Amino acid sequence: MKVFTIKTGILFFLCLGALYQAYNTDAWHFVMLLFLLSIILAFYFLVPVFTRKSIPFLSIIVILELIQFAVGKELYAYLLLFLFYFMIEMSSNTSSDFFRMVVILFLLLSLAIGIILFSYPTMIWISFFLLISYLLVRLNELDEDYQQIRETYESLLSDYRIQKRQSYYNEHAARVEERNLIAREMHDSVGHQLTALMMQIEQYWIKEKKEQYLLLKNMTEECLEETRKAVRLLQVEELGGIASIIALVKKLESENNIHVHFTTKQGVLQVNLSNKQSAVLYRCIQEGITNAMKYGSSRAVYITLGVSPIGSLTFEIRNPYIHKHPFHYGFGLENMKKRMEEGHGKLEILQLDGEFILQGNIPVGEECRDDSRVNC
Known part of the structure; x- marks a missing residue:
C-alpha cells in the first residue's frame, strides 16, 4: 500500500507539471495532452485486467512517443520522465526478451525524435539514453530473478508446511494408536485377571464366610475400577495442561x-x-x-x-x-x-x-x- 501511494504521488505530480506546462503554451496543447493523458492513465490502471501485461504498457509508450513528436520541445522533459516511469513499471511486468526489444525501440525512437527536435543529439544525450536503457534492462533482469526466487521460496514453504502438517498428524495418529494398544492390553490382561481373581474370592467367601475374603474382594473391586478408569483415560485423545x-x-x-x-x-x-x-x-x-x-x-x-x-x-x-x-x-x-x-x-x-x-x-x-x- 505504501509503494502504491508513492507511485501514485509521482505520477500525479508528473501529470500536474505536464498539464501546467501545456496550459502555459496554448489551449490546444493543454486539451490534447489532457485527452491523451486520460487514455494513458486508463491503460495504466487497467493493467491488472489484461492477461498479457505488455499490451497496455506498449500502448502507453507508443502514445507518449507520438505526443513527443507532435508537441515539440515544450513538453519534451516531462514526456521523457513519463517514459522512464512507465518503462520502470513495464520492467516488472514483462519478460526479459520482450523488454529488451522495447528498450531498443524506445532508444531508437527517442534518438530519432531528439534529432528532429534538436537538429542533432549531443553525446551527453546519447550517453544518457544508453545509461537509462542499461539500467532499465538490469532492473528487469533483477526483477525476473527475484520473481523466480520468490516462486521457489513459496514452493519450498508450501512443501515444508505440507510435510510438517503430515508429520504432526502421523505423530498424533501414532500416539493415539499406542495409547489404544496400551488400553487394550490393560483391559485384556490386567482387567480379565482381576475379574477372575474377584470371582475366585467370591467363591471362597460363599463357602467359608470369612471377613478376610470379603476384604480381599472389596480391594479387588477397587483395583478393577481403577484399572477401568486408567483405560478410559488412555482412550481419551484430548491433552491437558x-x-x-x-x-x-x-x-x-x-x-x-x-x-x-x-x-x-x-x-x-x-x-x-x-x-x-x-x-x-x-x-x-x-x-x-x-x-x-x-x-x-x-x-x-x-x-x-x-x-x-x-x-x-x-x-x-x-x-x-x-x-x-x-x-x-x-x-x-x-x-x-x-x-x-x-x-x-x-x-x-x-x-x-x-x-x-x-x-x-x-x-x-x-x-x-x-x-x-x-x-x-
Missing part, C-alpha cells in the same frame, strides 16, 4: 505460516493445573497467537511460560507490532480478560515501541468456590 499448549503450538505451526518461539522456564512442567485452569490457559494462548497472526507485523510469535515467586503460572505472548494507531479492546481481548478474571487471574496488555505484549498469571492450586471464601 502444558501438553495441550505444546500440541496447540505444533498444530498452528503446521497449518499456518507462523513461527512460534515457545519457552518454558524452570518449574513449569511440574505445575498441576485443574481442568478449568488448563482450559483458561489454552484459550488465552490460542487467542494470543490468533491475534498475532491477524495484526502482527511479522509471522513470529514469542511465548514464555513461567512460575511466579508465589507459585502462580505466568505467560507472556510477544509479537512485532509497528502500527502507529493504538490497539483497542476487541471481542478477542475482552474474552481473554473475562476468562482470566473468572479464573481469579490477571491479564495485562502492553503496546510498546514496535511490540505488542500480553502478560497474564493464573493462581495454581487455588480453587475459588465463592468470592466470599478464602482460597485454599
Whole structure:
C-alpha cells in the first residue's frame, strides 16, 4: 500500500507539471495532452485486467512517443520522465526478451525524435539514453530473478508446511494408536485377571464366610475400577495442561505460516493445573497467537511460560507490532480478560515501541468456590 501511494504521488505530480506546462503554451496543447493523458492513465490502471501485461504498457509508450513528436520541445522533459516511469513499471511486468526489444525501440525512437527536435543529439544525450536503457534492462533482469526466487521460496514453504502438517498428524495418529494398544492390553490382561481373581474370592467367601475374603474382594473391586478408569483415560485423545499448549503450538505451526518461539522456564512442567485452569490457559494462548497472526507485523510469535515467586503460572505472548494507531479492546481481548478474571487471574496488555505484549498469571492450586471464601 505504501509503494502504491508513492507511485501514485509521482505520477500525479508528473501529470500536474505536464498539464501546467501545456496550459502555459496554448489551449490546444493543454486539451490534447489532457485527452491523451486520460487514455494513458486508463491503460495504466487497467493493467491488472489484461492477461498479457505488455499490451497496455506498449500502448502507453507508443502514445507518449507520438505526443513527443507532435508537441515539440515544450513538453519534451516531462514526456521523457513519463517514459522512464512507465518503462520502470513495464520492467516488472514483462519478460526479459520482450523488454529488451522495447528498450531498443524506445532508444531508437527517442534518438530519432531528439534529432528532429534538436537538429542533432549531443553525446551527453546519447550517453544518457544508453545509461537509462542499461539500467532499465538490469532492473528487469533483477526483477525476473527475484520473481523466480520468490516462486521457489513459496514452493519450498508450501512443501515444508505440507510435510510438517503430515508429520504432526502421523505423530498424533501414532500416539493415539499406542495409547489404544496400551488400553487394550490393560483391559485384556490386567482387567480379565482381576475379574477372575474377584470371582475366585467370591467363591471362597460363599463357602467359608470369612471377613478376610470379603476384604480381599472389596480391594479387588477397587483395583478393577481403577484399572477401568486408567483405560478410559488412555482412550481419551484430548491433552491437558502444558501438553495441550505444546500440541496447540505444533498444530498452528503446521497449518499456518507462523513461527512460534515457545519457552518454558524452570518449574513449569511440574505445575498441576485443574481442568478449568488448563482450559483458561489454552484459550488465552490460542487467542494470543490468533491475534498475532491477524495484526502482527511479522509471522513470529514469542511465548514464555513461567512460575511466579508465589507459585502462580505466568505467560507472556510477544509479537512485532509497528502500527502507529493504538490497539483497542476487541471481542478477542475482552474474552481473554473475562476468562482470566473468572479464573481469579490477571491479564495485562502492553503496546510498546514496535511490540505488542500480553502478560497474564493464573493462581495454581487455588480453587475459588465463592468470592466470599478464602482460597485454599
